[in-house]
Amino acid sequence: MVGGIDYSARYYAAAASASAGSASASKDGAATSATNAGNSATLAQQWAVAAGLVGGVDYSAKYYANAAAISAANAASAFGNALAKAANLSDVADAAAARGNLSAAKSGANSDITGLSALTSGITQKAAAGAVTNTMSSPAGSVRTTLVQTANANRWQWGVDSTAEGGANAGSKFFISRYSDAGALIDNPVVIDRATGAATFSVRPIFAGQTPYDTGNFNPAAYLPLTARAATSSKLFISGTGDASFAWAGQGGQPTWLFGSNDGINCYIWNPSNFSVNWANSSNYANSAGSVGGVSTPAKSVGNLFSFQWDGGSGNVNITVDSTFVAFVHANVSDARLKENIKPSTVDSLALIEQIEFKEFDFKTGRHVKTGLIAQDVEKFASHWIQAHNNGQFEDARFTHEQAMLFDAMHAIQQLSKRLKALEDQSAATEPENR
Numbered sequence: 001m002v003g004g005i006d007y008s009a010r011y012y013a014a015a016a017s018a019s020a021g022s023a024s025a026s027k028d029g030a031a032t033s034a035t036n037a038g039n040s041a042t043l044a045q046q047w048a049v050a051a052g053l054v055g056g057v058d059y060s061a062k063y064y065a066n067a068a069a070i071s072a073a074n075a076a077s078a079f080g081n082a083l084a085k086a087a088n089l090s091d092v093a094d095a096a097a098a099r100g101n102l103s104a105a106k107s108g109a110n111s112d113i114t115g116l117s118a119l120t121s122g123i124t125q126k127a128a129a130g131a132v133t134n135t136m137s138s139p140a141g142s143v144r145t146t147l148v149q150t151a152n153a154n155r156w157q158w159g160v161d162s163t164a165e166g167g168a169n170a171g172s173k174f175f176i177s178r179y180s181d182a183g184a185l186i187d188n189p190v191v192i193d194r195a196t197g198a199a200t201f202s203v204r205p206i207f208a209g210q211t212p213y214d215t216g217n218f219n220p221a222a223y224l225p226l227t228a229r230a231a232t233s234s235k236l237f238i239s240g241t242g243d244a245s246f247a248w249a250g251q252g253g254q255p256t257w258l259f260g261s262n263d264g265i266n267c268y269i270w271n272p273s274n275f276s277v278n279w280a281n282s283s284n285y286a287n288s289a290g291s292v293g294g295v296s297t298p299a300k301s302v303g304n305l306f307s308f309q310w311d312g313g314s315g316n317v318n319i320t321v322d323s324t325f326v327a328f329v330h331a332n333v334s335d336a337r338l339k340e341n342i343k344p345s346t347v348d349s350l351a352l353i354e355q356i357e358f359k360e361f362d363f364k365t366g367r368h369v370k371t372g373l374i375a376q377d378v379e380k381f382a383s384h385w386i387q388a389h390n391n392g393q394f395e396d397a398r399f400t401h402e403q404a405m406l407f408d409a410m411h412a413i414q415q416l417s418k419r420l421k422a423l424e425d426q427s428a429a430t431e432p433e434n435r
Contacts, residue, residue, distance in 0.1 A: 140165040140172070153183035161191075169195040318389065325391035328399065349411035352382045375400060382408070 125132045136144045136159075145159030157177040165171030174192040179185055191200045204211060211217075261267045307320040316328040336342070357377060362368050375398030379386040385405050391397040 149183075153181070154179040154185075155183075316387075320392075324393070325389045325397065325399070328387070328389070345411060347408065347411065348415070349408035350415040352385075352408055353412045355381045373400060 125134075138144055141162050141164050143159065143162050145157050147154060148156045156179065158175065160172040161175055163171045163173050172194055174190075174194070175188045176190045177185060177188050187202045189202050192198070193200070204214065204216065258270045259267065260270065309318045309320070310316075311318050311328070318325060319327045319329065356373065358371050359374055360370050361372060361374075375386050378400070379398065382405075385401050385408070387399050387401050388396040389399055
């Protein structure tokens with residue numbers, strides 16, 4: 001029996017000491033060792049008293065009782081050390097060696113730590129100095145990621161994908177994945193190419209609350225192209241193959257403000273409530289005109305479109321109605337400073353007038369003329385009385401030049417006046433003889 005007690009105390013003391021290597025096993029083993037050691041000490045004392053042994057037997061009983069008590073104390077100490085190691089591998093005599101063994105086990109040929117699971121708290125890394133680096137290494141073409149979950153449901157994942165590494169920094173693209181409430185993959189909001197550094201976004205990013213422009217929401221071809229000037233210039237230069245258009249929208253009648261330029265370079269905004277058109281090479285039509293040169297003149301009548309065009313070559317204002325040339329007004333400028341080679345006219349205007357054959361006719365449009373001229377007949381002897389214009393029907397339609405005819409008529413009157421004066425003078429000279 002004494003031998004059994006001796007064996008039991010030694011066995012459980014040894015078991016308690018060995019439990020420091022395995023946290024969970026040491027915890028249970030140390031507790032059992034402490035209980036058994038206590039029971040062994042109590043039993044040894046009871047046997048010694050009951051037997052009334054003295055001498056060698058008494059010594060043996062006391063010896064084993066003391067040994068059992070020591071075993072119990074050692075078991076309790078081992079139990080405490082096991083708990084400390086299970087917590088953080090500190091506060092034990094071999095803590096430094098234990099941490100060293102773990103460090104050796106996680107690298108090199110001793111990489112026998114294949115995973116950590118069922119951790120109930122975070123992992124804290126501390127360094128006395130310098131950087132702390134977590135390293136994940138696996139063969140090329142494999143995924144290396146960190147996964148975040150909520151109640152075992154995926155939420156976010158980041159790392160590198162399985163794109164093969166074929167040289168030139170290709171492969172192993174970095175990505176960030178997002179997951180639904182059910183833990184299903186939604187998409188990869190960000191993917192960064194290792195070779196180019198270019199980041200691809202699955203949705204348009206937002207910068208400081210602002211949405212940037214890109215080819216999805218901005219079409220440069222639909223906007224005005226601008227070419228930068230020199231840094232010292234404050235001018236805006238518009239360049240492009242298409243037309244630059246400035247248009248008013250939703251304005252009834254005359255706009256409140258008008259954009260324009262006097263020199264084609266400097267642009268202004270004017271209030272056009274009172275402005276004038278100095279010169280127009282041509283005008284299609286105007287719905288109305290208050291006055292022209294102070295004379296009230298309607299520019300458009302019901303059913304007809306009037307057009308006035310300046311002919312600088314002949315000095316005429318050509319008038320068309322519904323695109324049909326109908327008349328012209330000759331410029332009446334007669335300033336001597338605008339003339340040269342001035343000399344008396346030698347034209348026999350009276351002879352020209354005498355050649356006129358007045359006609360009665362009907363225009364094909366329906367208008368009847370009782371006394372008129374045929375331009376082609378007049379042109380044969382007085383070409384300066386006739387002008388040719390494109391009237392929309394004939395490119396060389398003939399028109400009479402009334403001002404030229406008026407001057408010849410006035411000249412013919414002078415010729416008649418001189419003849420009359422000569423007759424009067426002749427009559428006055430012969431009158432005494434008739435008496």
